[in-house]
Amino acid sequence: MGADGIRSVVRTLIDPTAPRPRYVGFLNTAGYARGLNLGIEPGVNHLVFGKRCFFGYVGHPNGDVWWFANPPRREEPDPAELAAVPADVWRAQLRELFRDDDVPALAAIDNTEQITTGWVTYDMPSVPAWHRGRTVLVGxxxxxxxxxxxxxASLAIEDAVVLGRALRDQSDPAAAFGTFEAARRPRVEQIVTQGRRNGSGKTAGPIGRVLRDATMPLAMKAMFRGDRDPFRWIWDHRTDWDETATT
Ligand SMILES: Cc1cc2nc3c(=O)[nH]c(=O)nc-3n(C[C@H](O)[C@H](O)[C@H](O)COP(=O)(O)OP(=O)(O)OC[C@H]3O[C@@H](n4cnc5c(N)ncnc54)[C@H](O)[C@@H]3O)c2cc1C
Known part of the structure; x- marks a missing residue:
């Protein structure tokens, strides 16, 4: 079973021509800001489209703030080059990205002793072969x-349940893997597409940014009016363990 992540070796054993991870257009960096006391409700996730960079933060009950940022980069950078950027240079670059934003990003950066080095972010294009013989991919x-x-992570856990159910109910592994793939592929590929859509606002250029900021508040209000939630199909997914898995 290949549960070996985005750089899966098992994937290339199943299919040497399998696609490679695909760069999504931005980096990740994060830190723990100590003693900031922003007066925010602990445990509530704040996600903000800044002028030049996306910023996310959540308050800990002790007043600390756990945060991340997604600096956009058009071209896929070399991870080794990113890792070699000195900490003070990286901190200055992040400060510059948030200099015009009315969010606590600068305070978070200034109160963080160690900011993670930037790392490159990927998703996977559709993988044609999920299984071969007695070998299967998950997550x-x-x-x-x-x-x-x-x-x-949620999708990987769902996979484990659906695959376990298929192997419980079908003695032939190839048949069980086929059942597993048929049950999972449509949902996960729809969510991969949704993930790219969610991320596209993080890499908007100067004009796209103006359009995004003008339309997003209205669009969000319309989408979530009343008890409407266009993403319910993602959150409300249930797998019934007692159901029999059939081909
Ligand atoms: C910045 C970031 C934020 C995220 N936020 C969220 C979130 O909010 N919610 C969410 O649900 N998901 C989130 N995810 C996604 C989530 O982390 C992954 O989807 C999840 O970890 C996938 O689980 P996995 O077990 O398939 O792979 P992994 O967690 O990558 O585990 C694979 C394991 O296999 C091991 N391995 C690899 N090769 C070999 C080998 N040859 N031999 C032995 N072991 C090997 C690796 O060391 C690793 O431990 C985020 C990911 C990133 C990068």
Whole structure:
């Protein structure tokens, strides 16, 4: 079973021509800001499209703030080059990205002792072969989704349940893997697409940014009016363990 993540070796054993991870157009960096006391409700996730960079933060009950940022980069950078950027240079670059934003990003950066080095972010294009013989892929190895979906770990856990059910009910592994793939592929590929869509606003250029900021508040209000939630199909997914898995 290839549960070996986005750089899966098992994927290339199943199919040497399998696609490679696909760059999503931005980096990740994060930190823990100590003693900031923003007066925000602990545990509530704040996600903000800044002028030049996306910023996410959540308050800890002790007043600390856990944060991340997604600096956009048009071309896929070399991870080794990113890792070699000195900490003070990286901190200055992040400060510059948030200099015009009315969000607590600068305070978070200034109160963080160690900011993670930037790392490159990927998802997976559709992987044609999920299984061969007695070998099967699950989780990111089969369908890594952009972090902008916030769904990759959930999907990997769902996979485990659906695959377990198929192997419980079908004695032939190839048949069980076929049942597993048929049950999972449409959902996960739809979420990979949604993840890319969510992330596209993070890499908007100057004109796209103006359009995004003008339309997003109205669009969000319309989409979530009353008890409407266009993403319910993602959150409300249920797998019934007692159901029999059939081909
Ligand atoms: C920045 C970021 C934010 C994210 N945020 C969220 C979120 O909010 N919600 C969410 O649900 N998901 C999120 N995800 C996605 C989530 O982390 C992944 O989808 C999830 O970890 C995938 O689980 P996995 O078990 O398939 O792969 P992994 O967690 O990558 O585990 C694979 C394991 O296999 C091991 N391995 C690899 N090769 C070999 C080998 N040859 N031999 C032995 N072991 C090997 C690796 O060391 C690793 O431990 C995020 C991802 C990123 C990068």
């Amino acid at each position: 990111d190895a089969a369908h890594a989704v952009s972090p902008s979906a916030g769904q990759g």
